[in-house]
Amino acid sequence: MALLEVRDLKMYYKTLRGYVKAVDSVSFDIERGKALGIAGESGCGKTSMASTVLRLLPSNGEILGGSVNLDGVNITKLGDEEFRTSIRWKKISMVFQGAMNALNPVHRVGDQIVEAILAHENVPREEAAERARELLNMVGINPKRYKEFPHEFSGGMKQRVVIAMALACNPDIIIADEPTTALDVMVQSQVLQAMEDLRKRLDLSMMLITHDLSVIAQTCDDIAIMYAGKIVEYGSVFDVFDHPTHPYGMGLVKAFPNIKAERSRVRSLPGFPPNLLAPPTGCRFHPRCPLAIDICKEEEPELLEIGSNSHKVACHRVDMLERGVDIWAQ
């Protein structure tokens, strides 16, 4: 049994114009100590999905079905108070996008970590402060800087502080939402390296949400590619990067520029993602798909295994694709 099992999770936002189907029947597993990358264009539901797992939804977000099992317990069924005290931060914690803005500018960095500990655990302040120093040390920041303010830290260091905060209560899983998007490449490399070391040392699981496929390739074991609220391709990073098989997954992987590759034309995927108030019928990708036939407009494809090793693809025309045809070659 996997540490985190998500099954048919559905979360819609209720708006005046109807439901926005942000997360629509999403299923995946994360094993202990493993990292899953969630990729997709902006607006495909990646962040909504993470917020649903952590139950940090705005008031109009409604979980309409499915389950999230953590260690065998369905945490969607827990009461809000129980979820807050026993799951959030203790079992699952989160690193948000844009660390620069996540820290309070008028409080000392160390005190903010202490705050996070005291909010979830009943320990004396001194003990919490001692742990905050350890956490800073763990993410590679000199504990002497405990008393400094966020403006005295660089962007990469602030992001490390946010990671330290997420580790404050020894969680099993960290959900990291675009943890390095605002950082320069060298700082990004430093931060992700620190995260990788920690993950190995503490046997942490991770869900990494990013639009940057190269970050997933470098840090994750599995990848799920989302399109319009659904997972369209899912598997180990080796399978998916080597043989992307869903037309969208293939387009996305091939569109990502690789600095080590020979010079070539930069690919793009024509069109843009649909409005989730009224997503296309059948396969949601059919209006942009070069292989779409009648059945794609009518019937929704299921996420099914291809080959042997749990590489899954949701496409009616998967037989066309397995032959290794590059359908986006222009």
Added chain:
Amino acid sequence: MGAVTALEPERSAELGEVILKVEDLVKYFPVRRGLVEIVRREPERAVKAVDGVSFDIKKGELFGVVGESGCGKTTMGRTILRLLEPTAGKVTFEGIDVTALSAEEMKMLRQRMQIIFQDPYESMNPRLDVFRIISEPLKIQGIVKNSHDALRYVEKVLEDVEMTPPEEYIYRYPHELSGGQRQRIAAARALVLDPEFIVADEPVSMLDVSIRGEILNLMLSLSRERGVTFLYITHDLATARHICDRIAVMYLGKIVEKGPTDSLIKHPLHPYTQALIGAVFVPDPKKKGFGRVLKGEVPSPVDPPSGCRLHPRCPIAQDICKEVEPELVPAEDNHLVACHFAIG
């Protein structure tokens, strides 16, 4: 505009005529002094955003300037167009000394030198429709007298940026367009004047990866088919690698290395360039591994290190690096590097 063929080799060697020449360009921003500093008569300080940059771009070339945030690349692009006044140095465009022009003459010249900004969400007036956004430069430059005349130009340029059919888009407002479409409108606004030179300042960094290619390929085909010259400013070496003819790498207001794209990416000579390339992740799980990155962080451009600006972070720095600033000198054909100990 026809599709570009499969692979576009870089071609800095075959291009001849220089269109833009930048010589020792300097741009400092004064730092406001506090009362105590004024009373103590402490010297005025400045952010040395661009500190003596020289290069030239050939006609039809796609020239990339790459660097981390705060290295001065955007300031440099804007100073070349005199959206910012240079502190010192000279910019020559087609034999015209841009830095010596009056405001009126500069306005005339802007017809030939345009810019595409980074953020397609903020660089357009949300109250204007596509037609008015694109026709505004035509009116400012006095190319058309009225909206009726402008229509022809706007329709043509929309076709050029592949927003077809133009009628579909011409009366839409920015909020009715996707990010990629907005950036096409930004490109159309620059192109409608038929400029010879365009500064493209991070034109794709706000866009999804899936649509970056559209804008980059548009730039590529404009340079190949119409001979438009581009200064492509970016933090993303991976995209520069695939579209630029030549690349210059900036660090703390200076160019540290400059050369033909292939040579620079495959055989970087400067320790900074090597670290920068090493830090770029590859979208291939089989090539896992974090490159060796430089220690520490970029120092303040108010008080840059003496000698070579990289020396406090450089893995191969010697005593000379603290004292003597290295010059940008040729190491191989057209490949220049500013380092006392450049290693191949």
